[in-house]
Amino acid sequence: MGADVTLTVGGSLAPEFHGQIGVTGTVVKLTDGRFTSLYPPSPVDLGATAVVRVGDHLHVVIVERPASQLDYQLYEHVGLDPQDAHIVVTKSAGGYRAFYEPIARECIDVDTRGPSDSRLDRMPFRRADRPLWPLDPDTAWRPAAN
Numbered sequence: 001m002g003a004d005v006t007l008t009v010g011g012s013l014a015p016e017f018h019g020q021i022g023v024t025g026t027v028v029k030l031t032d033g034r035f036t037s038l039y040p041p042s043p044v045d046l047g048a049t050a051v052v053r054v055g056d057h058l059h060v061v062i063v064e065r066p067a068s069q070l071d072y073q074l075y076e077h078v079g080l081d082p083q084d085a086h087i088v089v090t091k092s093a094g095g096y097r098a099f100y101e102p103i104a105r106e107c108i109d110v111d112t113r114g115p116s117d118s119r120l121d122r123m124p125f126r127r128a129d130r131p132l133w134p135l136d137p138d139t140a141w142r143p144a145a146n
Helices: 073-077 097-103
Strands: 004-009 021-031 034-038 041-045 049-054 058-063
Touching (some): 021 058, 034 073
Antiparallel strands (some): 004 021, 021 049, 034 041
């Protein structure tokens, strides 16, 4: 801990949507990534986990395996209190609100690209049976045949 590092992070799970970026900062915490989440209540193992402070105020949590962020246990596990932050970013389509809304001044959902995009017309479907709404907006609904 305390080492100044330059790392390339991100983009490994869905490279067709996201690229990697460079991060330069100071390592302020290293953990094994094991803790218990509140929602759902279960053990979590994110593998090697690091917190890198970039500048004076930005903390980037880097994990070895994907993290569900419905609650804020990951942040607390690495010694960060979400209530002390001006901005907290979670990767969640909306389930985060149960834990974050009570402590947030405001929750802002951001429309980002990715493999779980809620705008299906932006997804690169390769074998979808057509016509398929919303990919084909002029598709008329017909009840299934018995």
